[in-house]
Amino acid sequence: MAQTQTLQVSSFAFDKNAPIPPNYTCDGDNINPPLRIGDIPENAESLVIILEDPDAPKGTFTHWMVWGMPPRPNIEENSEPDGVTGPNGFGENKYMGPCPPSGEEHRYFFKVHALDSKANLDPGSTREALEAFLGEKTIAYGELMGTYKKS
Template sequence: MNTNLQFKCTGITEGQKFPLQHTGRGEDQSPEFILANLSPDAKSIAIILDDIKHPLFGIYNHWVIWNIPVLDRIPGNIPAGKVVPSLGNAIQGIGYGRHKYAGPKPPRGKQHAYQFTIYVLDSTITLKENAKKKHLLRAIKPHIIQQGELTGVFE
């Protein structure tokens, strides 16, 4: 696995606070992702967003999306729905009980940490639209050629 994927989220810096527009208290819009150093073997991209410091669950999944075309700029504000036609028919599985991006929204006064993980894959993934994070991780495991993480906080 070539792990040196480099990426940025527009408005989100490692270890810093999520902008309100990307949270459940704002517009709840997914951020734009800028990717660099993509492998020439890349065939698709998957993204997972987890609350990684949830007091009850430890890690709580907020978003799963896969079969994103290989792009160096993944647009923000990805619309809700199982299939995203505007993004090459990418599939949004079930994260936070929904087929959509669900940004940070911890209880007021409680800071949680949220981590985006981007996986660059050597194939597209055949998986039911109602799949959850555990199903996606199992399906992509043999196909990951690059991976990167970015963590932000929100309270």
């Protein structure tokens, strides 16, 4: 992978390293939070988002994957971004918010990649296939981490 620039990933719904509000989780409306992506390189052709929980009991769990998105700075709350939504860890092509086992606080990483090309992957492509593509095409990367613990 070539040297990458840093994307600034933030949300007005929660601060970096802070709790994610319940409405973005399985305890609430289970909708995606709004995201702001700054410092997108001018030569970016597309964006990819992956939401993962590295603290899941059986290893890193994928909650959301979207690729082929136009390189725009805003992802609206409760939206289906332009692009292809791939299968999450439940096998469904949609956003599934944080949902840790009761009593456990987990970390959730919204990982954003800017690519120098379009990600022409089939809608059913696996996370592994997407990551192989990212390894070759990522020109900028950033992430936003939030936590969640069921009350």
